[in-house]
Amino acid sequence: MSKTWGDLKLEAALTVLDEDRPLVWVDDEEAAAARRLSPAIARAERLGRALLVTPASDRGLQPEHLDRIEAFLKEPATDADRNLG
Secondary structure, eight states: OOOOHHHHHHHHHHHHHHTTOOEEEEOSSHHHHHHHHOHHHHHHHHTTSEEEEOOOTTTOOOHHHHHHHHHHHHSOOOHHHHTOO
């Protein structure tokens, strides 16, 4: 069975987290699904290691999304944060 785009995106996101890098995932559909279906993604988001942004399909990225992304990247999770949960 071939993988879907969602499967491939999730694999890439998990690779980023496995490499201990902050994850910013912007997607109008798959990011929200990953939050629900992947405990690793949900945990990373809860610990501040991941930011999932789900803009409305008909509007795309908005300035407030970019502000959230910028703030997230300026203040990455500390090692202590990563060990919680």
